[in-house]
Amino acid sequence: QVEVVQSGGGLVQAGDSLKLSCVVSGGTFTRHTVGWFRQAPGKEREFVAFISWYGGRTYFADSVKGRFTITRVNAENTAYLQMNSLKPEDTAVYYCAATWEILATTRELYNYWGQGTQVTVSS
Secondary structure (H helix, E strand, O other): OOEEEEEEOOOOOOOOOOOEEEEEEOHHHHHHEEEEEOOOOOOOOOEEEEEOOOOOOOOOOOOOOOOOOOOOEEEHHHEEEEOOOOOHHHOEEEEEEOOOOOOOOOHHHHHOOOOOEEEEEOO
């Protein structure tokens, strides 16, 4: 059974950085694309970024492009979301998810989800 466990998050000020971690265990990590989504209060869960298992291709939502990066360390079964130049509008619960799809920007394509972690950015 695949399990997704997240860590990181917290309360920061605008302009600060945070790094989220996502460990995907119980499966073949090298065949999982890892994605990050976020959900602000009263809003739908939205795509943030993914890193593909195939060639390590990455893709970002326009709202975070240039500020967030996503990496993976296959030997550690871990993916990371580095968030720089954070803004108050980045405040949300962030979710990590895994899929066998090579490219996946919609939540319906993701099979396994983490527990979510709160990121709060104060102005």
